Amino acid sequence: MANNIETAAAVDLGSNSFHMIVAEVNGGRLKVVDKMREMVRLAGGLDEKNRLRDEVAVRAVDCLRRFGQRLRGVPKGNVRAVGTNTLRKARNSGQFVARAEEALGHPIDVISGHEEARLIYLGVSHSLEDDSRQRLVVDIGGGSTELIVGRKFEPRYMESLHMGCVSSSQRYFRDGKITAQQMHAAEIAAHQELESLTTVYRKIGWETSVGASGTILAIHDAVHSEGWSKDGITPAALKKLSKALISAGHVDNLELNGVTAERAPVFPGGVAILSAIFEALGIEQMGVASGALREGLIQDPSKP
Secondary structure (H helix, E strand, O other): OHHHOEEEEEEEEOOOOEEEEEEEEEOOEEEEEEEEEEOOOOHHHEOOOOOEOHHHHHHHHHHHHHHHHHHHHOOHHHEEEEEOHHHHHOOOHHHHHHHHHHHHOOOEEEOOHHHHHHHHHHHHHHHOOOOOOEEEEEEEOOOOEEEEEEEOOEEEEEEEEOOOHHHHHHHHOOOOEOOHHHHHHHHHHHHHHHHHHHHHHHHHOOOEEEEEHHHHHHHHHHHHHOOOOOOOEOHHHHHHHHHHHHHHOEHHHOOOOOOOOOOHHHHHHHHHHHHHHHHHHOOOOEEEOOOOHHHHHHHOOOOO
């Protein structure tokens, strides 16, 4: 039995955080044995010409060097590393990726938004109980938001939108202040991004909705700890959360379980985006999943 166990790893160079998981894979079952995460804020490192600033690139490379040390015992062919929205946007991403690959010790692929959505859906699906119902999966990252409708392990419709918790927070809550006007403006901007898919997605429909990754997991923790929802995330709970942010007045004043001081600066933008998604798509309740892009990279049957 032990001979069938294989060690694999995935590295996600996200726009907000870099993540790495190391897992044992046995007959399609995945057991995570180690995790590393660092909030690099890559999206916050783009200048006005969409070039990655040197100080952020250095921080990112240092992080990947630490990841690379942990990966030394993992077979070369069993490590997959991908870059997402910020590296798709950065004009000097080629130069950065070359440095990043040297630090990590493994090749890094900058994947499309469509491929990111596919892998997220795969990771979420494998983390849930076997369920034949059609589901909507939502993942709010630092620079992009993915919405996927699928059934079991097969995504049917996938979209990657150009909005994320970092980009929204930088634009509408740059100084850390949180007002009703700023929250409204951030939600309106998210609605505009959603316009292209709202009609189609509502027509397709789904029976259950699931959120993934840090922003939605933090929102889930916050609304549950405050007693605003007992079962997932609801529209009423999101409204209470938005009011709590506005009452706090500044990200430094946020005192919510699940919202660390590290996450607080990008949290208002994430809440605004999820609020707009709930309203635009008419979502009544959203559960959360532990799996996402990283797990999808390991579980992907089409991986080389």
